Amino acid sequence: MILFKRIKFKNFLSSGNTPTEINFAEVPTTLIVGTNGSGKSTMLDALCFVLFNKAFRKIIKNQLINSTNEKECLVEIEFNISDKEYKVIRGIKPNIFEIWIDGVLQNQVAASNDQQKYLEDTILKLNYKSFTQIVILGSASFVPFMQLSAAHRREVVEDLLDIKIFSTMNSILKEKIRNSNEKIKEFTLLEKSTDEKILMQTDFIEELEKRGKENIEKKQNKIQELFDLEVSVSDEIDVMQKKVVSLNSQLEEFSDAAIKLKKLTSLKGKIQQKVISINEEHKFFNENSVCPTCKQSIEEDFRSNKVNEIETNSKDLKEGYVELEKTIEDEEKREEQFIQISREISRLNNEISKDNICISNYRKNIKELQNEIETITEQFENRNIETEKLKSLYKEKEDNFKKKSKYKETVNYFDFAQLLMKDGGVKSKIIQKYIPLMNQQINKYLQMMEFYINFTLDDEFKEQIKSPIHEDFSYESFSEGEKMRINLAILFTWREIARMKNSISTNLLILDEVFDSSLDNTGTDYFTKIIKYVIKDTNVFVISHKTDELIDKFDKIIMFEKVKGFSKIHA
Numbered sequence: 001m002i003l004f005k006r007i008k009f010k011n012f013l014s015s016g017n018t019p020t021e022i023n024f025a026e027v028p029t030t031l032i033v034g035t036n037g038s039g040k041s042t043m044l045d046a047l048c049f050v051l052f053n054k055a056f057r058k059i060i061k062n063q064l065i066n067s068t069n070e071k072e073c074l075v076e077i078e079f080n081i082s083d084k085e086y087k088v089i090r091g092i093k094p095n096i097f098e099i100w101i102d103g104v105l106q107n108q109v110a111a112s113n114d115q116q117k118y119l120e121d122t123i124l125k126l127n128y129k130s131f132t133q134i135v136i137l138g139s140a141s142f143v144p145f146m147q148l149s150a151a152h153r154r155e156v157v158e159d160l161l162d163i164k165i166f167s168t169m170n171s172i173l174k175e176k177i178r179n180s181n182e183k184i185k186e187f188t189l190l191e192k193s194t195d196e197k198i199l200m201q202t203d204f205i206e207e208l209e210k211r212g213k214e215n216i217e218k219k220q221n222k223i224q225e226l227f228d229l230e231v232s233v234s235d236e237i238d239v240m241q242k243k244v245v246s247l248n249s250q251l252e253e254f255s256d257a258a259i260k261l262k263k264l265t266s267l268k269g270k271i272q273q274k275v276i277s278i279n280e281e282h283k284f285f286n287e288n289s290v291c292p293t294c295k296q297s298i299e300e301d302f303r304s305n306k307v308n309e310i311e312t313n314s315k316d317l318k319e320g321y322v323e324l325e326k327t328i329e330d331e332e333k334r335e336e337q338f339i340q341i342s343r344e345i346s347r348l349n350n351e352i353s354k355d356n357i358c359i360s361n362y363r364k365n366i367k368e369l370q371n372e373i374e375t376i377t378e379q380f381e382n383r384n385i386e387t388e389k390l391k392s393l394y395k396e397k398e399d400n401f402k403k404k405s406k407y408k409e410t411v412n413y414f415d416f417a418q419l420l421m422k423d424g425g426v427k428s429k430i431i432q433k434y435i436p437l438m439n440q441q442i443n444k445y446l447q448m449m450e451f452y453i454n455f456t457l458d459d460e461f462k463e464q465i466k467s468p469i470h471e472d473f474s475y476e477s478f479s480e481g482e483k484m485r486i487n488l489a490i491l492f493t494w495r496e497i498a499r500m501k502n503s504i505s506t507n508l509l510i511l512d513e514v515f516d517s518s519l520d521n522t523g524t525d526y527f528t529k530i531i532k533y534v535i536k537d538t539n540v541f542v543i544s545h546k547t548d549e550l551i552d553k554f555d556k557i558i559m560f561e562k563v564k565g566f567s568k569i570h571a
Ligand SMILES: Nc1ncnc2c1ncn2[C@@H]1O[C@H](COP(=O)(O)OP(=O)(O)OP(=O)(O)O)[C@@H](O)[C@H]1O
Pocket: 012, 013, 014, 015, 034, 035, 036, 037, 038, 039, 040, 041, 042, 043, 063, 064, 065, 066, 067, 068, 560, 567
């Protein structure tokens, strides 16, 4: 409960430099009187201004400063909540906004807006709308509960029942749901991109495997081909080498042909020389019977013997020569064979060396291919790295899914919680619980004012009125005085509920000419009785011009007057 103790203001509207001070907690009922314009309603504006930073009436901030002094407009209010003492000071020219708790000035660094929110939400737990429904009612701007919109009626009751928290929770939940949905969206996008990456990586690995296998197979086939070639070429070499061996052994047979031929040729030359000398000797002995040199005669016998002997020799020599020429011819043939075999051997050796070059080329190629296979195999091993990458992508996907599911789960919870926080949820259950009590209270006060109707509010705060005369009446159907009775009954009910709930309960009730125009004498009578005897723990301030009727019904009278253009309380 907020216990308002006192308010003090100066240079506020019609008040001047001398502060006006009103003690709220002094007596239960106070009547405030004064002529028009004496400054009575000013205290309502001062009260609203200091607490909510705006006047009760629609007066803009700058016009709140006293127009004569034009500065140092200041309002101070003191109140207690639980066992804490609060003081709020607000001023214009200079601008001041201070909150003091138990004599300690609260943090001034925070933005003024935050400080105001702190004052309303945390300290007072009361906003302007509820304050002007439950604490101060002024004829100038009081909109009876029954004339508020459905949303405003609900707002006032929610404040009253201290269930605004559900609305706050609802907005917090909304924010959280929005954030979670954003996260879900993020994860969905992430999921999509991970899926794409997985697809690409799978294709890449498949391609790697396919290409790798195909390549290795091709290269292995090529190696096999080269091996086969190598084998066949080696076989050829083998055959040729065997041939060379056999040719070499054949060659041996003819290896002496050249030497022999040389010897025979030289023998042939010698024999030819011999034939010439024998022919000359034959000619000499044939033609000469005297020695041409010593002129001695040659004996005929000797000469004929000699000729015969020479002819026999010549004949032998000729036969030998023919034989020799045949032998030479044979040897020449052998030598020819030797040359041919030698040529064949060197041709074969040539072929062998060519084939060997081929074989070494094949081997070189095979080596190269094997190296290439090794590289591809290495890439294959790299495929394991790629597979690992794929695995980690799947893991990423799973993690995303888990996180997303968690957010989805949270959203589900929040959705459910929000369902409870919504107007139709827990709040409406609480309101439903209080509606019968509210109706009971309203009717109690109506009866106290001898207004015998059956007034009920439904869940949506729509009235249903039954009177002995009229079956189905609405608020608007009643006279102004009757409406005022309903307004007062509702006001008292709200205060009663607030007191019970200890929500927006305060000691203060200010009524500014609320019923002056509409309530008749009996109505006013009932009202004063109610505030005096029924309403508990309240300091009621009634501003009224019905001085004569009311003056003896209040514990204290405060009279405002205007002196030298400034409002003040008559001492
Ligand atoms: N900024 C201001 N500076 C000085 N006086 C102002 C200022 N604004 C309003 N006033 C005057 O303050 C006076 C007090 O007004 P207030 O509404 O408090 O009178 P009241 O006593 O409630 O009168 P009523 O009985 O007619 O309701 C009025 O005369 C008004 O013209």
